[in-house]
Every structure is written in structure tokens, then in C-alpha cells.
Amino acid sequence: KAGVTQTPRYLIKTRGQQVTLSCSPISGHRSVSWYQQTPGQGLQFLFEYFSETQRNKGNFPGRFSGRQFSNSRSEMNVSTLELGDSALYLCASSGGARETQYFGPGTRLLVL
Amino acid sequence: TQLLEQSPQFLSIQEGENLTVYCNSSSVFSSLQWYRQEPGEGPVLLVTVVTGGEVKKLKRLTFQFGDARKDSSLHITAAQPGDTGLYLCAPEFQPGGSEKLVFGKGTKLTVNP
Numbered sequence: 627k628a629g630v631t632q633t634p635r636y637l638i639k640t641r642g643q644q645v646t647l648s649c650s651p652i653s654g655h656r657s658v659s660w661y662q663q664t665p666g667q668g669l670q671f672l673f674e675y676f677s678e679t680q681r682n683k684g685n686f687p688g689r690f691s692g693r694q695f696s697n698s699r700s701e702m703n704v705s706t707l708e709l710g711d712s713a714l715y716l717c718a719s720s721g722g723a724r725e726t727q728y729f730g731p732g733t734r735l736l737v738l
Numbered sequence: 739t740q741l742l743e744q745s746p747q748f749l750s751i752q753e754g755e756n757l758t759v760y761c762n763s764s765s766v767f768s769s770l771q772w773y774r775q776e777p778g779e780g781p782v783l784l785v786t787v788v789t790g791g792e793v794k795k796l797k798r799l800t801f802q803f804g805d806a807r808k809d810s811s812l813h814i815t816a817a818q819p820g821d822t823g824l825y826l827c828a829p830e831f832q833p834g835g836s837e838k839l840v841f842g843k844g845t846k847l848t849v850n851p
């Protein structure tokens with residue numbers, strides 16, 4: 627079974643731009659969660675999508691948004707990028723009896 | 739939001755040594771999970787501990803959940819370079835749960851050959 631895939635793996639943007647990251651979950655998984663990881667703050671929960679609906683959200687500003695498609699693939703968007711948005715963005719899909727989370731390799735975003 | 743503190747933040751040891759890392763909170767958890775994250779990869783789930791006082795072993799790794807379900811520890815026996823990585827603890831993921839999922843900041847372990 628293929629794992630969680632994220633594209634692109636690396637991205638460089640400048641302040642003020644916007645960015646869209648993509649996540650393809652494990653086949654059959656309907657829940658997709660997004661996290662931001664930085665050295666200072668660690669791994670922080672952004673939001674969770676299930677069946678195209680956001681059902682949980684972390685404490686991030688409205689510049690961070692996401693969506694999920696009917697095939698469970700998910701995208702997250704960050705508008706008006708700030709230097710502090712530089713981070714590793716991780717996607718996780720969950721499924722099975724205990725809804726175990728499986729993480730993708732992440733997208734490393736650098737904002738200049 | 740349930741906060742988790744992990745210690746130590748960094749640990750560098752020689753191959754063959756034993757070590758213990760900790761995950762503490764003032765909150766009670768129904769269950770806790772430990773993950774390991776290697777450079778350039780996402781975290782991988784190692785174990786879920788559910789019962790207070792529970793001990794789970796995964797080869798050379800021993801996980802313990804505190805009796806009061808507020809803390810957990812991970813003990814590695816005879817560490818190997820392949821154990822190098824960031825060890826994270828978190829409450830068990832509850833899809834759609836009302837609690838915001840918060841990970842500890844992790845313990846970065848380096849095992850030198």
C-alpha cells in the first residue's frame with residue numbers, strides 16, 4: 627500500500643506571495659490532517675478534513691486554509707506569506723480501527 | 739489544550755549506552771502515543787499506551803505510561819545509530835475530537851558510532 631505523498635517536497639517563496647501544498651492520503655483513508663513543524667514551536671496542528679469537511683482546526687490565522695476533494699486528496703493554502711511561515715508542513719492520513727495517523731515526508735517551505 | 743513537556747530536549751550518546759526520555763503533563767490522558775521522526779521524513783508511530791502503569795516493549799525500546807496517566811517514558815537499551823531521530827509524544831489522535839492535538843517539542847537523540 628502506498629504511503630502518504632506530499633508535493634512539492636521543497637518550495638521557496640517571497641513574503642506576500644501565496645502557496646498551495648498538496649497531500650495524497652493512503653488509499654481508503656478519509657481523514658487528512660495538516661501540521662506545521664518549526665524548531666521553536668515543534669509540531670503544531672493546523673486542521674483536519676474528513677469527507678471534504680473541516681472538522682477540527684488549530685490556532686492559526688485565517689491566512690491558513692485547506693480543502694479536501696472527493697477522492698480524499700487535500701490541499702492547504704497559505705496566503706500573504708510571512709517570514710515566520712517558513713517551516714516543514716506535514717500531512718497525515720488516518721484510517722483503520724484505531725484511526726492511526728500516517729505522516730507524509732512533508733513539504734519544506736522557505737519564505738524569503 | 740493539553741500541554742506536553744518532553745525532556746531532555748537534546749541527547750547525544752555513544753552506541754551501546756542506555757537512555758530514558760520523558761513526556762510530562764499536568765493533564766490526564768486517556769492514551770498517549772510515541773513517534774520517531776528521522777531527518778527528512780514525517781513522524782512514524784512507535785506505540786500507543788492506554789492503561790495507567792502499562793509497560794510496552796518494542797525490541798530494545800520500553801515504553802511506560804504513568805499510573806496517573808499524566809506522564810510517560812521511553813527507555814532505550816543498548817542504543818544504536820539507527821535509533822537517531824526526534825522522539826515525539828502526543829495524546830492519541832482522536833479524529834474530529836474537540837481537543838486540539840498538541841505534540842511535545844520532542845527529544846532529539848543522536849547515537850554516535
